[in-house]
Amino acid sequence: MPSDLAISRAATRRPLEEVAADMGIGPHLLEPYGSAASKISLDAIDELRDRPRAKYVVVSAITPTPLGSGKTTTAIGLGQGFRHIDKLGVVAIRQPSMGPVFGIKGGAAGGGYAQVIPMEALNLHLTGxxxxxxxxxxxxxxxxxxxxxxxxxxxxxxxxxxxxxxxxxxxxxxxxxxxxxxxxxxxxxxxxxxxxxxxxxxxxxxxxxxxxxxxxxxxxxxxxxxxxxxxxxxxxxxxxxxxxxxxLKDAIKPNLMQTAEQTPVLVHSGPFGNIATGNSSVVADLIGIHAGDYLITEAGFGADIGAEKFFNIKCRASGLTPDAAVIVATVRDLKTHSNKYRVVAGRPLPPEMLTENPDDVIAGAANLRQQIANIRRHGVTPVIAVNAFPTDYASEHRAIMHVAAEEGVRVAISYHFTEGGKGAVELAEAVAEACSEPSGYHRLYPDELPLPDKIDVIAREMYGADGVDISPLAARQLDKYERAGFGSLPVCIAKTHLSLSADPSIKGAPTGWRLPVREVRASIGAGFIYPICGDMRTMPGLSSAPAAERIDIDHNGEIVGLS
The missing domain is CATH 3.30.1510.10 (Domain 2, N(10)-formyltetrahydrofolate synthetase)
Known part of the structure; x- marks a missing residue:
């Protein structure tokens, strides 16, 4: 299979004016930035307001391993898949940070035949x-x-x-x-x-x-x-x-790009998913919600973090109501949650992890079950998307389907990475069915609930904790914020994304533990209070072999090594 960069360069791009026209957006609302992207004027929010409302779908996942679950790739593949059932799916994603691009994660344009093009533009500066x-x-x-x-x-x-x-x-x-x-x-x-x-x-x-x-x-x-x-x-x-x-006068305008199959993509903002919301922008969604049949947006990390913040912070700000939620799962991630394997970013998978073993998939399914429950606690219908890899076995896919049947959840095996939109048709059909059901969406807690109680609700309901242990410092800070009039704000819990618990080494769905809150900070402009649970890094470091070592310019002036 060609590299992501080779696929991106081989893909045919449509003029962005044509992509925008599919969305009902006229050229007077576009500000071109070369041929790769265009800014969309915020006037589009009012101009599109009377158009039909799209079905609103959030893409989340099980608790990720250091390898990631492929949420962005799945969101893009789903958008492409809708085209194959004669529907327009508009995708809304975050803009990648160049720190991870040159660090260990690499690019964030999706992958394979389900990616945003051109990937170089998306991953490097974009529109600044x-x-x-x-x-x-x-x-x-x-x-x-x-x-x-x-x-x-x-x-x-x-x-x-x-x-x-x-x-x-x-x-x-x-x-x-x-x-x-x-x-x-x-x-x-x-x-x-x-x-x-x-x-x-x-x-x-x-x-x-x-x-x-x-x-x-x-x-x-x-x-x-x-x-x-x-x-x-x-x-x-x-x-x-x-x-x-x-x-920020121009930066507030969302960026329009397209997928490898010319599906529209709105790329805008890029907040961290552990200490912030991990979701793309509200203004992009306010445009996209009237620009197609489906608006597909991605929430960072697992459903306990990204989707929870989507439901309780982003939807609170936007006023939009989700119709369905996709939970991305991979065989390798479920095997990791069996607690039998040690997976390290940047290193090959343990060889025994690549052998056929549906029992390991079942053993790791406790995490999937918890994330299904997390979506349902907000009154939204979940759909499991199995992001299929060539190394998977049919028996392992059947194991996931068995779990889905036990939970009464729709499931689709999706091959968008290797086949593009046609490999995501089953997923698109399952999501369309889920969206046809009435949404019972509701937030997890009322605004008037005291801040400590909001933290406790999330810890118990989303993470499976027995409660919270608030340090004396954190208790003083919470009291200060309540006295300052910030108590009605939602909480945005900052914790590891690698575990439902506050300990990144604990996989699966742990029980019998309490969430430690060591410090609480206030993002009053953003509109949330964020308790810090565990050791959170807000400035990453480079690995022993960062991606920056492989990225270069070849003799033709083309970028190489970007993935």
Whole structure:
């Protein structure tokens, strides 16, 4: 089979004006960025408002292993599959961060014959939105430092500044730094650090806003720290929010691209899935919901994290109601959840894992069952998508189908990676059937529930925990946020994506454990409180053999090594 890059380059692209026309979007709403992508004006939200509403489908997964489950590939394949049953599926995904692209994960354009093209454009800069987020975030950092240098009339407590800096690279050296070294003209020495741009609250905020005006208001609400009396200090108080919004004036517009089969794809925003929502933007969905028969959006990591945040944070912001949810599962991931194998990113799979063994699949199915329950707890119909690999055995697929039958869930074996849309027809038909059923969607908890109780509900209902253990520091922070008037916000739990528990080494569906909450932070501009459970890295490091070592330009000036 050709490489992803070779497939991307061999695919025929349609003019984006034609792709947009299929969606009911006229050329007056497009701002071309070369031939690879076009920005879509937010005026499209109002212009499309009277068109029929698409069925709304979220693509999630079982708890991923370091290899990933292929959610993006499945979402793209599903969109292509709808074309083969004479329906238009519009796909909405996040923009990849270049940190993972040059790190261990590689590109995030999908894969095989189910990918966004051209993959080089998607994975490398695209239209510059990630850099705009970086610039807006760091402008606020500079304004904080300047305010302190010029007298600090707001009384910012230098030990309570919570706003760090960001950069779109993996660089562990920047996690913890001291700024302001030198003389008096070089600022005040402060201990701080860098996060990756995808972890910025500005990115989360961009993904959840509904308009340029909403973006401006959210910018003003960003809390950068606290004064000596314990009161929050905001970007509005620092007079930085207006300039930050100006930097993002174009970045708020979704990017239109296409798949290898010329299906429309909306690519916009890229918040982290562990400390933020892990979902693409609300404005892209507000356009896409009236632009086809189905709108397919992807939620990062497993259903306990990405889909939970989709249901309780993103849908809360957008007002949109999902009709069905896809749970992506692979044979190799289910085998990993049997706890018999150790899988390490960047290394070959254990040879015994590739032998035929449906019993291992059944042993790992406890995680799948939990994720099915997680979707159903929100009143949404789940569909299992088996992302098929050439190394799978028919008996192993039958094992997954047996689990699905026991749970009363639709299941489809999908070959979109090797066959494109025609390999996803069975999945498209199953999703269409699920969408024809009435949706009973509801959020997991009411806004008025106290913050500690919201955390407890998610821990018990989504993760299978016996409860939560809140540290004294976290308890003080939760109390401070309640007193500040933030108690009605949803919670966005930051924990490992590699386990239902807070311990990444524990696979399957563990029981008899409690969720530790060591710290709680507030993303007031984005509109959520995020409890931190375990050791969360917001600035990744590079591996011993990062992808950057393989990426180069050949003698023809073509990019090589990108995957």
């Amino acid at each position: 939105d990630m850099h705009a987020v970086t610039a807006a975030h760091n402008l606020l950092s500079a304004m904080i430092g300047n305010h302190i240098h010029k007298g600090n009339h707001l009384g910012l407590d230098l030990q309570e500044i919570t706003w760090r800096r960001v950069l779109d690279v993996n660089d562990r050296e920047l996690r913890n730094i001291i700024t302001g070294l030198g003389g008096p003209d070089d600022g005040n020495p402060l201990q701080t650090g860098f996060d990756i741009s995808a972890a910025s609250e500005v990115m989360a905020l961009l993904s959840l806003c509904t308009s340029l005006r909403d973006l401006r208001e959210r910018m003003g609400r960003i809390v950068v720290g606290y004064d000596r009396g314990g009161e929050p200090v905001t970007a509005e108080m620092l007079k930085a929010a207006g300039a930050m919004t100006v930097i």
